[in-house]
Amino acid sequence: MLGAIEAGGTKFVCAVGDEKGNLLERIHIPTTIPSETMVKVLAFFKKHDLDAIGVGSFGPIDVNRESSTYGSITSTPKTAWRNFQFVQALKEAFPIPIGFHTDVNAAALAEATFGAAKGLDSCLYITIGTGIGAGAIVQGKLLHGWSHPEMGHILVKRHPQDEYQGGCPYHSDCLEGLAAGLAIEGRWNNKGINLAGRLEVWDLEGYYLAQALMQYILILSPKRIILGGGVMNQKQIFPSIYKYLQEFMSDYVSLPELTEYIVSPGLGNDAGIMGALLLAHHAILES
Amino acid sequence: MLGAIEAGGTKFVCAVGDEKGNLLERIHIPTTIPSETMVKVLAFFKKHDLDAIGVGSFGPIDVNRESSTYGSITSTPKTAWRNFQFVQALKEAFPIPIGFHTDVNAAALAEATFGAAKGLDSCLYITIGTGIGAGAIVQGKLLHGWSHPEMGHILVKRHPQDEYQGGCPYHSDCLEGLAAGLAIEGRWNNKGINLAGRLEVWDLEGYYLAQALMQYILILSPKRIILGGGVMNQKQIFPSIYKYLQEFMSDYVSLPELTEYIVSPGLGNDAGIMGALLLAHHAILES
Numbered sequence: 001m002l003g004a005i006e007a008g009g010t011k012f013v014c015a016v017g018d019e020k021g022n023l024l025e026r027i028h029i030p031t032t033i034p035s036e037t038m039v040k041v042l043a044f045f046k047k048h049d050l051d052a053i054g055v056g057s058f059g060p061i062d063v064n065r066e067s068s069t070y071g072s073i074t075s076t077p078k079t080a081w082r083n084f085q086f087v088q089a090l091k092e093a094f095p096i097p098i099g100f101h102t103d104v105n106a107a108a109l110a111e112a113t114f115g116a117a118k119g120l121d122s123c124l125y126i127t128i129g130t131g132i133g134a135g136a137i138v139q140g141k142l143l144h145g146w147s148h149p150e151m152g153h154i155l156v157k158r159h160p161q162d163e164y165q166g167g168c169p170y171h172s173d174c175l176e177g178l179a180a181g182l183a184i185e186g187r188w189n190n191k192g193i194n195l196a197g198r199l200e201v202w203d204l205e206g207y208y209l210a211q212a213l214m215q216y217i218l219i220l221s222p223k224r225i226i227l228g229g230g231v232m233n234q235k236q237i238f239p240s241i242y243k244y245l246q247e248f249m250s251d252y253v254s255l256p257e258l259t260e261y262i263v264s265p266g267l268g269n270d271a272g273i274m275g276a277l278l279l280a281h282h283a284i285l286e287s
Numbered sequence: 288m289l290g291a292i293e294a295g296g297t298k299f300v301c302a303v304g305d306e307k308g309n310l311l312e313r314i315h316i317p318t319t320i321p322s323e324t325m326v327k328v329l330a331f332f333k334k335h336d337l338d339a340i341g342v343g344s345f346g347p348i349d350v351n352r353e354s355s356t357y358g359s360i361t362s363t364p365k366t367a368w369r370n371f372q373f374v375q376a377l378k379e380a381f382p383i384p385i386g387f388h389t390d391v392n393a394a395a396l397a398e399a400t401f402g403a404a405k406g407l408d409s410c411l412y413i414t415i416g417t418g419i420g421a422g423a424i425v426q427g428k429l430l431h432g433w434s435h436p437e438m439g440h441i442l443v444k445r446h447p448q449d450e451y452q453g454g455c456p457y458h459s460d461c462l463e464g465l466a467a468g469l470a471i472e473g474r475w476n477n478k479g480i481n482l483a484g485r486l487e488v489w490d491l492e493g494y495y496l497a498q499a500l501m502q503y504i505l506i507l508s509p510k511r512i513i514l515g516g517g518v519m520n521q522k523q524i525f526p527s528i529y530k531y532l533q534e535f536m537s538d539y540v541s542l543p544e545l546t547e548y549i550v551s552p553g554l555g556n557d558a559g560i561m562g563a564l565l566l567a568h569h570a571i572l573e574s
Contacts, residue, residue, distance in 0.1 A: 060540065074541075122432035138425050138432065145409035145425065145508040150540055154502050157444050170539040215441050219506045221432040252457040253347065253437055254361070 004276035054279030056106025099279030106275030108135035115266030127229035206240020291563035306568035341566030343393025386566030392422035393562025402553030414516035493527020
C-alpha cells in the first residue's frame, strides 16, 4: 500500500492507493500550522500498512538530495511552514521510503503516466490558478537540477495597453504577476469567474500565456503541454493562446498541430494526488 | 578510433580521436555545398579505421529518431543544405553507429564531461557569436524532446533607451535579434571587437543576457552556466550580467555564488569537436 500527500497552501489531500493510480481512501486536512496539520496527516496514515509515502508539496522546497536541508519547505510566504522539515517529519513516524517533489512536478508525472501525456517521455504541466507553477518530464524523468523549476516567474513583455502594474511581490510584472488569478482580479477588479463574457480579459490572458509557452518551447521543447488550474477552466483562453503563439513564433520551429499540442489535463483535479502516489512508488524503486 | 564532425555555417572541423577527448588529427573544410564539402569529409575519414562518427551540426536539425527525416538539416537559411540527409550520407559511406546532435549540444556535453561543468550532471552551454544558441545537459543526458532547444530566440524585454529595431529575420527583437554579434554591429555601426572600451555597449549586452539567463534558470535550473562564443571574449560583460541578474531575480530563488555559477568555457574553442567525439562514443553505447 502506498501513501500520498498533495500538500497545498489551503489544504492537504492525503490518500492511500497503488502505483496504478487507484485511490482507495482519501481525506482533506486544512493547512494551518505544521504541528496541527501533521498530527492529522500522521493519524490518517497510521491506520494503514504503508510501503512508502510520496509528497507533492507547495514550495519553494529543497529537492537537492546532497543538501543539508533536503526535504524541507524553504522560502514560503506561509511563515509557519518556512524551513519545515517535511521528509524528516514523515521519516520519524514511518521509517519507509519517502518521495518528495513539488506539487506541479507530481502533477506532471501523473499526466505523463495516466493522463493527457500518457505514453510520452516528455511533457510540461502548467497550473494557472491563484499563482502559476509548472513541472516537467524530460526523457522520462522529473526535471530538476540545481533546484526545481520556478517557471511561473519568468519575464514577459507587457502588452502596450495593459496598465496593471503587476501583482508579484518579488518581480511585480513577471508572468505570475500579470497572468495568475490574482492578477486577473487585480486588473479587472473582479474574479475571473465573473468575467467569463469579457473577451478582452481572455485575449490578454492568452497574450501573456502564449509568450510564456514560447519560452518554455524554445528552452525545453516538450512533446506536449498541459494547462491546468482554475483560470484554465475559461476554455476561451485556448484559441487566444494558439493565435498569439503562432504570431510570436513566426514559423521558426515546426510544432505539432496546436490543438493537440497544448491541451487540458486528462486527470482533472486528481493529477496532484495521483502524482504523489507515483512519487511513493518511485521512492521504493530508488531505495 | 572515433570520428568527429563539428559542422558550422562557415567551416566543418573534422577530427579523429578517442572518447577521452584526445584529438589525434584534425582538419578544416569550408562549408560550401553538400556535394563539395562532404566529398572532402568522407575522404578524410576514409583514411582511418573508424568505429563510430559523431556530428555536432548547425541547425535547426531533426534529432527525433521516430521521424522520417531524422538525421537531416531542416530549415536553415543556407539553402544548399536545407533537407540535407546528414546521417544518411555518412551511413552510406560508413555503416557504423552515427551520433547526431546540434553543435551547441555537443559543446554542452564536452563541457560537462571535460570542461567547466566536469563532474556535474546538469549544465547549460550558451554561445553568443554571430547568432545565439544553447545546449543543455539534464540529469546526465542531452536535453531534447519534441525537437532540440532553440534558446537563442526567446523573448526579452527591450531596454527603454534601446532604439535598435532588432536583427532576427523571424522575430526581429528576440534575444538573438538584440544581443547576438550581428545585433551589436547593427546597433553601434561597428563590430564588437572594435567597441571594447565603450562601457554602454557591454552594459546593455549584460542587460539582455541576464534576462535570458533568468528565463533559463527559472525553467531549467541548471547546476552551472557556461557562456562561450566570440562576443563573450569581452569579459567586461560578466559583471554586467551578474548585476542585472541579481536585480531581476530579486532574491526569489537561492543561487550559487554567481561568479562560480556563470562562467567561461573550460575547453575554449575545442568544446564542439570534443563533444562530437563524445557523440560518437555514445552512439556505440546506444547501438
